[in-house]
Amino acid sequence: MGRRPCCSKEGLNRGAWTALEDRILKEYIQINGEGGWRNLPIEAGLKRCGKSCRLRWLNYLRPDIKRGNISEEEEELIIRLHKLLGNRWSLIAGRLPGRTDNEIKNHWNTNLSKKFQTHSTSKRTHKQSTLSKEKRILINPTPPARLPPPVPTFESRVIRTKATRCTKVFFTPEDPAAVNEFVKEIAPEFDGLLSDFMADLDVGGLCLSEFLHSDFSDPCRFNDNNAIRLDGNSDNNNDLYPPILSDDPLLFHGKNIEQYWTEVDCIQRDDAKFDLQSLATFLNAEEDWLGE
DNA sequence: AAGTGCCTCAACCGCGTACCC
DNA sequence: GGGGTACGCGGTTGAGGCACT
Known part of the structure; x- marks a missing residue:
C-alpha cells in the first residue's frame, strides 16, 4: 500500500552522479530547457529518476550555481533570514543568488545551528531540527525584540x-x-x-x-x-x-x-x-x- | 598502517500543493 | 468538484573524507 513511487526504481542508477550522467543531463536541458522532469530521463537516455535529475540540475549543474564557501556576509544574511523565516530554505535561498536551498540547509545544520547552540541560553527544543535524533540541538527561539504598542493582539x-x-x-x-x-x-x-x-x-x-x-x-x-x-x-x-x-x-x-x-x-x-x-x-x- | 568516530554534503524520501483533465 | 499527475519542498540518510588514537 502507501504512496505510489514517483517512478519505477528498477534498473535505475542511484547514488552519486557520474561525469557522463552530468554531461548528458546538462546538454539535454541546455537544448530542451528545464521542466518535464518525469519524461526527461527517458528522453535524455538517463537511467535516473526524474526527481533525481531535477535535484542534480538545481543543486549542482545549473550554470548560475555559486561555488565555494559561504561568505561571512552570506552567513549573516542566512542567520537573519532564518530568524525571520525559519526552516524555509527555498525562500532563504531565493535571497542568496547562486546558492541552493540544499546548500543553505546543509550549511545551517552543520555550522550555524552549532553557533546558535553555543550562544543560545534557551532550553527550548526546536521542533523542526533536521539533525538526526541523537544530534538534535537547541536553537534560539528568537524572542521578539519589542512589541509594537499600537498594534492590537x-x-x-x-x-x-x-x-x-x-x-x-x-x-x-x-x-x-x-x-x-x-x-x-x-x-x-x-x-x-x-x-x-x-x-x-x-x-x-x-x-x-x-x-x-x-x-x-x-x-x-x-x-x-x-x-x-x-x-x-x-x-x-x-x-x-x-x-x-x-x-x-x-x-x-x-x-x-x-x-x-x-x-x-x-x-x-x-x-x-x-x-x-x-x-x-x-x-x-x-x-x-x-x-x- | 589500521581502526574508529565524527563531519560534511549530495542524494533520497515522502508529503503537500498546483495544475490539468 | 474530484481524481490523477507533476512538481517543489523540508527532513533524513549514508557514503566518503578527515582527524585522531
Missing part, C-alpha cells in the same frame, strides 16, 4: 505546511476595539475585515507575499525612498510597492530594502510600527500551526 494562525511557502495568514482579533483603533490609525487596508478572515498579510501597504517574492537584486525596483516598485518602471509612482501615499511615503531610512529587511526589525511609517520580529514570532509559532 491577534490570534494568528500561519497556514504553513511541510513544504509550502507561507503567504496566507488567518487572523482572529482578540480585542475588536483594539483592532478598530489599529485599522483607523495604522492600517486602513484592514477596514471591514474585523471578523475572522483570510488574507495576505497586508499591513500598511506592505504585503508579505509580494515582499518575500520581490526581486531585491534589481535596483530598478526601488524608488528614491527605496520603496519596492511592482513593475520596475521608474517613471510611475502609482506602481510603487509599498504604495507611495501622499506626503506619507513608506520610508526605509535610506537603506536598501534588503539591507533594511535583514538588519532592521521594524519598519516605520510615522509612529506606526509593524514589527518584523513579531512577524517572525508568529511565523515560528508552531503551537498555532494548523493540522494539530
Whole structure:
C-alpha cells in the first residue's frame, strides 16, 4: 500500500552522479530547457529518476550555481533570514543568488545551528531540527525584540505546511476595539475585515507575499525612498510597492530594502510600527500551526 | 598502517500543493 | 468538484573524507 513511487526504481542508477550522467543531463536541458522532469530521463537516455535529475540540475549543474564557501556576509544574511523565516530554505535561498536551498540547509545544520547552540541560553527544543535524533540541538527561539504598542493582539494562525511557502495568514482579533483603533490609525487596508478572515498579510501597504517574492537584486525596483516598485518602471509612482501615499511615503531610512529587511526589525511609517520580529514570532509559532 | 568516530554534503524520501483533465 | 499527475519542498540518510588514537 502507501504512496505510489514517483517512478519505477528498477534498473535505475542511484547514488552519486557520474561525469557522463552530468554531461548528458546538462546538454539535454541546455537544448530542451528545464521542466518535464518525469519524461526527461527517458528522453535524455538517463537511467535516473526524474526527481533525481531535477535535484542534480538545481543543486549542482545549473550554470548560475555559486561555488565555494559561504561568505561571512552570506552567513549573516542566512542567520537573519532564518530568524525571520525559519526552516524555509527555498525562500532563504531565493535571497542568496547562486546558492541552493540544499546548500543553505546543509550549511545551517552543520555550522550555524552549532553557533546558535553555543550562544543560545534557551532550553527550548526546536521542533523542526533536521539533525538526526541523537544530534538534535537547541536553537534560539528568537524572542521578539519589542512589541509594537499600537498594534492590537491577534490570534494568528500561519497556514504553513511541510513544504509550502507561507503567504496566507488567518487572523482572529482578540480585542475588536483594539483592532478598530489599529485599522483607523495604522492600517486602513484592514477596514471591514474585523471578523475572522483570510488574507495576505497586508499591513500598511506592505504585503508579505509580494515582499518575500520581490526581486531585491534589481535596483530598478526601488524608488528614491527605496520603496519596492511592482513593475520596475521608474517613471510611475502609482506602481510603487509599498504604495507611495501622499506626503506619507513608506520610508526605509535610506537603506536598501534588503539591507533594511535583514538588519532592521521594524519598519516605520510615522509612529506606526509593524514589527518584523513579531512577524517572525508568529511565523515560528508552531503551537498555532494548523493540522494539530 | 589500521581502526574508529565524527563531519560534511549530495542524494533520497515522502508529503503537500498546483495544475490539468 | 474530484481524481490523477507533476512538481517543489523540508527532513533524513549514508557514503566518503578527515582527524585522531
